[in-house]
Amino acid sequence: MNINATLIGQSITFFLFVWFCMKFVWPPIMQALSERKQQIADGLAAGERGKHELELAGKRATSELQQARQKAGDIVAQAEKRASQLIDEAKSAAKVEADRVMAAAQASVEQEVVRAREALRSQVAALAVAGAEKILRREIDSKAHAALLADIQNEL
Amino acid sequence: MASEVLTSAEYIRHHLQNLTYGRLPDGSMGIAHSAEQAKAMGFWAINLDTLSVSILLGVILLFLFRLVAKSATSAVPSGGQNFVEWIVEFVDNSVRGSFSGRNALVAPLALTIFAWIFLMNLMDLIPVDWVPHLAKALGVPFFRVVPTTDPNATFGMALSVFALVLYFSVKVKGVGGFVGELTLQPFGKYGLPANLFLEGVNLVAKPVSLALRLFGNMYAGEMIFILIALMFGSGMGLAAFGGVLQWAWAVFHILIITLQAFIFMTLTIVYMDMAHQEHH
Numbered sequence: 001m002n003i004n005a006t007l008i009g010q011s012i013t014f015f016l017f018v019w020f021c022m023k024f025v026w027p028p029i030m031q032a033l034s035e036r037k038q039q040i041a042d043g044l045a046a047g048e049r050g051k052h053e054l055e056l057a058g059k060r061a062t063s064e065l066q067q068a069r070q071k072a073g074d075i076v077a078q079a080e081k082r083a084s085q086l087i088d089e090a091k092s093a094a095k096v097e098a099d100r101v102m103a104a105a106q107a108s109v110e111q112e113v114v115r116a117r118e119a120l121r122s123q124v125a126a127l128a129v130a131g132a133e134k135i136l137r138r139e140i141d142s143k144a145h146a147a148l149l150a151d152i153q154n155e156l
Numbered sequence: 157m158a159s160e161v162l163t164s165a166e167y168i169r170h171h172l173q174n175l176t177y178g179r180l181p182d183g184s185m186g187i188a189h190s191a192e193q194a195k196a197m198g199f200w201a202i203n204l205d206t207l208s209v210s211i212l213l214g215v216i217l218l219f220l221f222r223l224v225a226k227s228a229t230s231a232v233p234s235g236g237q238n239f240v241e242w243i244v245e246f247v248d249n250s251v252r253g254s255f256s257g258r259n260a261l262v263a264p265l266a267l268t269i270f271a272w273i274f275l276m277n278l279m280d281l282i283p284v285d286w287v288p289h290l291a292k293a294l295g296v297p298f299f300r301v302v303p304t305t306d307p308n309a310t311f312g313m314a315l316s317v318f319a320l321v322l323y324f325s326v327k328v329k330g331v332g333g334f335v336g337e338l339t340l341q342p343f344g345k346y347g348l349p350a351n352l353f354l355e356g357v358n359l360v361a362k363p364v365s366l367a368l369r370l371f372g373n374m375y376a377g378e379m380i381f382i383l384i385a386l387m388f389g390s391g392m393g394l395a396a397f398g399g400v401l402q403w404a405w406a407v408f409h410i411l412i413i414t415l416q417a418f419i420f421m422t423l424t425i426v427y428m429d430m431a432h433q434e435h436h
Binding site: 006 | 200201203222248
């Protein structure tokens with residue numbers, strides 16, 4: 001354990017090692033470390049941002065949903081109103097139509113009645129004339145009494 | 157182990173002898189085969205074991221770190237990258253906590269110191285007999301596998317740190333500022349000699365304490381491992397007790413080697429911080 005030139009050798013070795021470490025070992029490792037630190041920080045920030053955005057989106061979705069629900073309610077109410085309106089309209093239209101049909105039927109019935117009466121009258125007149133003809137065959141000349149017969153026919 | 161050819165003292169001395177390369181007494185260059193020969197070599201000798209193990213560990217360490225650094229991505233890290241990042245972040249936090257200046261050198265310096273010293277200390281957990289016996293089998297007389305139990309290694313690092321502290325002190329404060337810091341406080345300019353003495357001691361104490369703390373801890377730890385290992389050769393009972401002791405000491409040593417590496421790193425950061433601070 002004498003002090004000898006090993007001291008100098010050790011010193012030179014030491015400086016060489018330190019130089020190598022400083023030149024080729026330390027910088028790349030520190031570079032990688034700081035880069036990873038940056039990446040982690042960025043990732044955390046992005047995560048925070050994402051969380052915030054998610055919260056905002058949730059709020060937006062809720063309000064949107066509320067709006068949509070409101071709108072749907074409005075639409076339903078409007079539709080109901082329109083439906084009842086339509087029903088009312090249909091009802092009144094049907095009533096008018098029914099009245100019209102009824103009136104027409106009545107008119108046609110009356111017409112039929114008139115026509116039937118007319119026919120009946122002419123038949124009765126014909127019968128009466130035929131009866132009278134049979135009775136009066138011999139004494140009445142149909143030609144001579146035509147004016148009279150027409151009168152009777154008109155009166156009936 | 158204490159066999160009939162080796163006494164306990166010889167055993168300990170053998171385990172504490174570095175593999176030294178230098179000028180032998182007969183004038184040729186070679187490996188010292190005894191402590192006396194190693195001592196006779198003087199300053200211009202090299203501890204081959206200290207240098208080879210520390211360089212090998214450092215190269216392995218930097219190779220692994222470089223491997224991770226080259227493929228480092230900011231995506232999900234793989235297991236190896238995760239582990240290295242964990243160490244790097246630990247060191248980076250220590251530097252951020254203690255170092256207030258701006259210097260791109262300090263953090264890599266701290267990482268190198270921490271990881272390298274930890275690995276060198278870790279060699280202490282290899283059972284003390286394995287490596288010397290393996291070396292003996294290969295024909296190498298001595299081999300201490302823990303570089304940090306060699307004061308050359310710890311002083312080499314501490315003095316390098318000290319040189320950096322001096323360099324940055326002068327660079328940040330200027331020569332005048334640094335000399336002023338050494339001479340004009342704490343007693344003002346009339347107490348200049350006392351100031352210089354106090355601050356001088358303060359300054360010199362930094363590398364000395366840095367080196368001796370690490371060396372002392374590791375040397376003492378190794379010594380205890382060696383003493384425990386001595387028990388293995390003295391009867392079954394003592395050997396079993398020694399085994400338990402060695403296990404316990406190794407577990408405790410895991411804490412010590414980490415702590416010493418951490419302390420060396422933290423003090424380096426603090427000294428570098430002081431070099432960058434202008435408080436006058």
